[in-house]
Amino acid sequence: MTKRNFKERYSRQILFGGIGAEGQERLAAGRVAILGCGATGSAVASLLARAGVGTLRIIDRDYVEASNLQRQSLFDEQDAAESLPKAVAAARNIAAFNSAITVEPRVEDAAPANISQLLEGIQVILDGTDNYETRYLVNDYAVKSGVPWVYAAAVGSYGITMNILPGTNACLACIFPEMPRGMVATCETSGILNTAVNAVASIAATEAMKMLIGGDALKHVRKTLWSFDVWTNDHAEISAATPRPDCRACGRRDFVHLAGEGRPHITMCGRNSVQIHERSRPIDFAEMQQRLQTHGMVRHNEFVLKFWREPYEMTLFPDGRAIIKGTTDIGVARSLYARFVGS
Numbered sequence: 001m002t003k004r005n006f007k008e009r010y011s012r013q014i015l016f017g018g019i020g021a022e023g024q025e026r027l028a029a030g031r032v033a034i035l036g037c038g039a040t041g042s043a044v045a046s047l048l049a050r051a052g053v054g055t056l057r058i059i060d061r062d063y064v065e066a067s068n069l070q071r072q073s074l075f076d077e078q079d080a081a082e083s084l085p086k087a088v089a090a091a092r093n094i095a096a097f098n099s100a101i102t103v104e105p106r107v108e109d110a111a112p113a114n115i116s117q118l119l120e121g122i123q124v125i126l127d128g129t130d131n132y133e134t135r136y137l138v139n140d141y142a143v144k145s146g147v148p149w150v151y152a153a154a155v156g157s158y159g160i161t162m163n164i165l166p167g168t169n170a171c172l173a174c175i176f177p178e179m180p181r182g183m184v185a186t187c188e189t190s191g192i193l194n195t196a197v198n199a200v201a202s203i204a205a206t207e208a209m210k211m212l213i214g215g216d217a218l219k220h221v222r223k224t225l226w227s228f229d230v231w232t233n234d235h236a237e238i239s240a241a242t243p244r245p246d247c248r249a250c251g252r253r254d255f256v257h258l259a260g261e262g263r264p265h266i267t268m269c270g271r272n273s274v275q276i277h278e279r280s281r282p283i284d285f286a287e288m289q290q291r292l293q294t295h296g297m298v299r300h301n302e303f304v305l306k307f308w309r310e311p312y313e314m315t316l317f318p319d320g321r322a323i324i325k326g327t328t329d330i331g332v333a334r335s336l337y338a339r340f341v342g343s
C-alpha cells in the first residue's frame with residue numbers, strides 16, 4: 001500500500017488524537033495473537049484487522065458450524081458448509097476487507113508443548129478461548145515471557161475482561177488463584193448474546209491498541225477487572241492495579257500450567273463433543289477416506305476430513321487431532337478413534 005493510500009485508508013483513526021500518524025504506524029508494525037477464534041476472537045480479529053494492525057496470528061482448533069453464525073461475525077454459511085477450520089476461514093474473510101495486513105492462520109490446539117512456538121514473536125495476546133485451562137496456560141506463558149495479554153470472556157448477556165501487563169499489574173492468577181472448576185457456565189449451557197460478545201471484544205481490542213501504540217497511550221490502559229451485563233446493565237470493576245506478592249504465577253514464578261500439569265490429554269469442548277489428540281503421526285486424508293468409506297459417509301477438503309457414523313460425527317485434522325461429536329463420554333470417543341483412525 002502506498003503511503004498516500006495508507007493515510008487515506010486510516011484517516012479517521014489518524015485524526016483521533018490518541019492515535020495520530022505515529023500511532024497508526026505502530027499499529028501497522030504490531031504483531032498480535034488471537035488465541036481462539038470463536039465469538040470473541042472473531043470480533044476482536046475483525047476490529048484489529050480493520051484498524052490496521054499489521055500482523056494477526058489467529059490460532060484456533062475448531063471448524064465452522066452453522067450454530068456459530070449467530071455470533072461469530074467473521075464466518076459465513078459457505079464456511080460452515082465446507083467445515084472450514086476457523087483460523088483458515090478467518091484469514092480468508094479478513095483478506096476480503098483488508099488485504100494489506102498479514103494474517104497467519106494456525107489450526108492448532110494450544111497446549112503446554114506448543115504454546116511458546118504458537119506465540120513466538122508476538123507483542124500482545126488476545127484471549128478468544130472458551131476455557132480456563134487455556135487461559136491459565138496463557139497467563140503462565142505471558143507472565144514468564146513478559147508479554148502483555150488481554151483476558152476476555154462472554155457468556156449469556158455478560159462480559160468480563162482484564163489487562164495483564166506482567167510485572168506492572170495483577171495477573172489472572174492474582175485475582176483468581178484457583179482455576180474455576182465444576183459447573184462453569186458456558187455458551188453451550190447458558191446461551192450467549194452476540195451483543196455481549198461485541199461489547200467485551202470492543203473493550204479488549206481498544207486496550208490492545210493502546211498497548212501496541214505505547215507511550216502516552218499506556219497511561220490509559222485500564223487497571224481493573226471490568227464486567228458488564230448488557231441485559232440487566234449490572235456492572236462492576238475491581239482493582240487489578242498491583243500484583244499480589246504471594247501470587248503463584250507472577251509472585252512465586254511457579255508456572256504449573258506451562259509445565260503441563262492440570263491439563264488432561266483429552267479435552268472436553270464444553271459441548272456434546274470430545275477432542276482426542278493421541279496420535280503423533282500426520283494423517284493422509286485420501287488414504288483415510290478410502291479406509292473409512294465402507295463404514296460410513298466420509299468427505300474431506302485440504303483442511304479437515306469428516307466421517308459420519310450414526311450417531312457420531314468425527315472431524316479429523318491433518319495432525320491427527322479429532323473432534324468427536326455426539327458424545328461427552330471420553331471412553332466412547334477413544335474407542336471410536338482407536339477403531340477408525342488407529343494410533
Ligand SMILES: [Zn+2]
Nearest residue numbers: 171174247250
Ligand atoms: Zn499474579
